[in-house]
Amino acid sequence: GESVGLHLPTLSVQEGDNSIINCAYSNSASDYFIWYKQESGKGPQFIIDIRSNMDKRQGQRVTVLLNKTVKHLSLQIAATQPGDSAVYFCAETSGGSYIPTFGRGTSLIVHP
Amino acid sequence: NAGVTQTPKFQVLKTGQSMTLQCAQDMNHEYMSWYRQDPGMGLRLIHYSVGAGITDQGEVPNGYNVSRSTTEDFPLRLLSAAPSQTSVYFCASSTGQGGTGELFFGEGSRLTVL
Numbered sequence: 220g221e222s223v224g225l226h227l228p229t230l231s232v233q234e235g236d237n238s239i240i241n242c243a244y245s246n247s248a249s250d251y252f253i254w255y256k257q258e259s260g261k262g263p264q265f266i267i268d269i270r271s272n273m274d275k276r277q278g279q280r281v282t283v284l285l286n287k288t289v290k291h292l293s294l295q296i297a298a299t300q301p302g303d304s305a306v307y308f309c310a311e312t313s314g315g316s317y318i319p320t321f322g323r324g325t326s327l328i329v330h331p
Numbered sequence: 332n333a334g335v336t337q338t339p340k341f342q343v344l345k346t347g348q349s350m351t352l353q354c355a356q357d358m359n360h361e362y363m364s365w366y367r368q369d370p371g372m373g374l375r376l377i378h379y380s381v382g383a384g385i386t387d388q389g390e391v392p393n394g395y396n397v398s399r400s401t402t403e404d405f406p407l408r409l410l411s412a413a414p415s416q417t418s419v420y421f422c423a424s425s426t427g428q429g430g431t432g433e434l435f436f437g438e439g440s441r442l443t444v445l
Contacts, residue, residue: 262436317362323373
């Protein structure tokens with residue numbers, strides 16, 4: 220199948236900075252996207268999702284942006300904290316499928 | 332609410348041995364799945380199930396068997412372990428309503444095959 224990938228495997232930021240994690244997808248039929256956070260030694264956890272009929276969605280300190288024209292997804296974390304250090308995965312589905320395709324992940328390292 | 336529970340958390344096997352990774356969820360989710368996670372490879376789907384009695388293969392099914400006799404349980408069996416199966420295994424579940432919700436993951440089972 221088509222793949223979902225990430226531009227940067229590792230992102231290092233200072234505490235308090237804003238972080239941006241990017242994700243490129245190749246399936247133009249993708250219509251639902253999720254970001255997951257995986258802390259060391261734990262399973263991935265849901266952060267935020269967005270449907271293809273939206274281009275922006277905000278949560279608590281997180282914002283997901285979707286650009287369908289260039290098939291690009293980003294996760295913005297405001298005022299990054301050490302507790303945000305984790306691996307972040309994007310995932311996508313299409314056509315109502317319940318089987319997501321995951322990207323490879325980006326490791327976010329937050330320096331105090 | 333326990334969510335998705337995996338056992339064991341850690342296991343060491345010798346090549347050729349068999350074992351079963353257990354997965355149970357208490358959310359009455361129809362959809363359950365098994366992933367393996369290797370460094371730099373992300374999450375790869377092994378097998379999945381859309382309900383009791385129904386299973387299907389994912390991206391990397393070879394060497395693994397599954398069954399789904401109840402809604403709650405979805406065990407993953409390694410018939411004859413190989414070093415290439417050294418990985419971290421995650422079980423996940425969801426409501427199965429396509430495109431509407433997230434997967435709930437267990438804490439993972441770290442398997443080493445010597």
